[in-house]
Amino acid sequence: MNPSDFELVLSGVRKDFGHRNRRFTAVQPLDLRVDQDSRIGVIGESGSGKSTLARMIVGLERPTDGVITFDGRPVPEWLAMRSSRLEYRRYVQYVAQDTSSSFDPRKTLYDAVSAPLRFLWGITDPAQLRTRLHAIAEELSLDPRLYDRHPHQVSGGQRQRFALARSLVVEPRLLICDEVVSALDVSVQGTVLNLIKSHITRHGMGLLFVAHGLPAVAFISSELLVMKEGAVVETGPVGRIVSAPEHPYTRELLSAHAGPDSARVEVAR
Numbered sequence: 001m002n003p004s005d006f007e008l009v010l011s012g013v014r015k016d017f018g019h020r021n022r023r024f025t026a027v028q029p030l031d032l033r034v035d036q037d038s039r040i041g042v043i044g045e046s047g048s049g050k051s052t053l054a055r056m057i058v059g060l061e062r063p064t065d066g067v068i069t070f071d072g073r074p075v076p077e078w079l080a081m082r083s084s085r086l087e088y089r090r091y092v093q094y095v096a097q098d099t100s101s102s103f104d105p106r107k108t109l110y111d112a113v114s115a116p117l118r119f120l121w122g123i124t125d126p127a128q129l130r131t132r133l134h135a136i137a138e139e140l141s142l143d144p145r146l147y148d149r150h151p152h153q154v155s156g157g158q159r160q161r162f163a164l165a166r167s168l169v170v171e172p173r174l175l176i177c178d179e180v181v182s183a184l185d186v187s188v189q190g191t192v193l194n195l196i197k198s199h200i201t202r203h204g205m206g207l208l209f210v211a212h213g214l215p216a217v218a219f220i221s222s223e224l225l226v227m228k229e230g231a232v233v234e235t236g237p238v239g240r241i242v243s244a245p246e247h248p249y250t251r252e253l254l255s256a257h258a259g260p261d262s263a264r265v266e267v268a269r
């Protein structure tokens with residue numbers, strides 16, 4: 001077994017929010033298996049439960065029912081003790097869309113991107129940190145001189161790439177991207193998607209990619225999970241779903257991208 005191999009298993013995972021008569025189910029009972037070869041795209045309209053699913057995997061939300069295990073160990077156990085929590089953060093990294101709030105405005109981008117190397121990997125040697133940070137900047141087509149700036153002193157597209165750099169520099173086994181390109185200009189979206197795709201391929205990482213936009217998801221994923229009102233209504237290889245969707249809701253999503261002005265749905269190879 002390769003050291004980067006892993007197995008994440010969701011069994012009967014459900015998430016409810018609210019209390020008593022205001023209670024509702026954001027994620028219906030769901031089973032899913034993710035490993036180092038997975039490129040899973042999660043798609044669905046706003047409020048369908050995609051982010052809640054991602055947040056449960058990283059431990060930002062606790063399932064109401066069901067179990068999530070990583071290499072056979074339940075996520076709450078990974079997160080219970082500091083040492084295993086840090087280990088879990090080395091294995092599973094999460095990048096969300098709202099990059100402005102995920103960066104400390106008082107810290108430079110250098111501090112932000114080097115923090116996980118210091119805290120999760122215990123790397124403190126400045127020369128080593130600099131080498132790693134320069135390498136990841138180059139890979140994400142970022143000018144390393146931007147590291148001296150604060151998060152509000154770079155563009156939204158650059159900040160999103162710094163957020164990716166902060167996760168990718170950790171070299172996780174599983175990368176979870178939650179709407180990482182939605183707020184970007186269409187031209188920058190393509191660049192960022194290509195960068196993520198080449199990075200995960202080169203480093204052999206599993207990917208769970210959450211987005212509204214089918215073209216982005218289809219480009220980067222090999223399997224799709226279509227969610228509607230908290231339920232998975234269709235799963236399967238991207239190529240099959242794009243060419244022959246079975247569920248009416250999937251057909252609806254596809255037709256929303258079929259117009260002459262919409263981006264073409266490109267399927268990952």
Ligand SMILES: Nc1ncnc2c1ncn2[C@@H]1O[C@H](COP(=O)(O)OP(=O)(O)OP(=O)(O)O)[C@@H](O)[C@H]1O
Nearest residue numbers: 017018026044045046047048049050051052053212
């Ligand atoms: N902490 C919370 N408390 C209460 N309700 C929540 C909470 N987080 C999410 N929800 C609700 O759960 C449902 C699913 O939300 P979620 O963010 O998972 O959807 P989504 O598919 O990711 O949507 P979007 O694409 O807009 O991000 C929504 O109705 C949302 O309002």
